[in-house]
Amino acid sequence: MVNSLGQKGSSLIEIVVATGVMALVLTAIVSGLTLSLKTNAESEYRSQAVKRAQEAIEVFRRERTLLGWDVFFGSLSNGGVYCLQTLPAPKSGFTLGACTEEQGIVIAGVDFYREVEVTIDESDPNNPLIQVSVTMRWNSGNGERDVTLLQVFRRWE
Helix, strand or coil, rough: ECCCCEECCCHHHHHHHHHHHHHHHHHHHHHHHHHHHHHHHHHHHHHHHHHHHHHHEEEEEHHHHHHHHHHHHHHHHHHHHECCCCCCCCCCEEEEEECCCHHCCCCCCCCEEEEEEEECCCCCCCCEEEEEEEEEEEEEECCCCEEEEEEECCCCC
C-alpha cells in the first residue's frame, strides 16, 4: 500500500520483529525490577537481624553494669546457649537452650530466631573473659541466613 507521500506502510514482518524486540526489552526490565525487590527485601531482613542482635548485646552490657562483674560472671559462669526471643530479659533470667520453632520473632512475615552463646575463658584466673555471641537466623525463601555479633566482657572497676 502506497500513501500520498510515496511511503509504504509497515509489513507484517516488521510489526512482528518490533513486537518481539519490545517483549525482550520488557522482560529484561521486569526481571531487573524483580531482582531489585528481592535484594531490597534481603537487605531489610539483614538490617532487622543486626538490630535485634545488637539489642541482645545491649542487654548483656546492661546486666554487667547493673549487677557488677562478680554477680554477672557468677550468673553466666556455666556458659551455654540461650534463647533470647523476648527483650528485655525476664527477671528470672535467660532461657537456657536453643530456640525452638515455636519461639520465632515474626518480622515482616518472616520468623527470626535469636540465640546467644556464652563462652567463659578462665585461662587467666585474674582476668576471666566472657564471650557473648549473638546469632540471628531467618529463612526468607532463599535459604537460611544468619548474622552473628560478638562481644567480649572483661572485669573492670
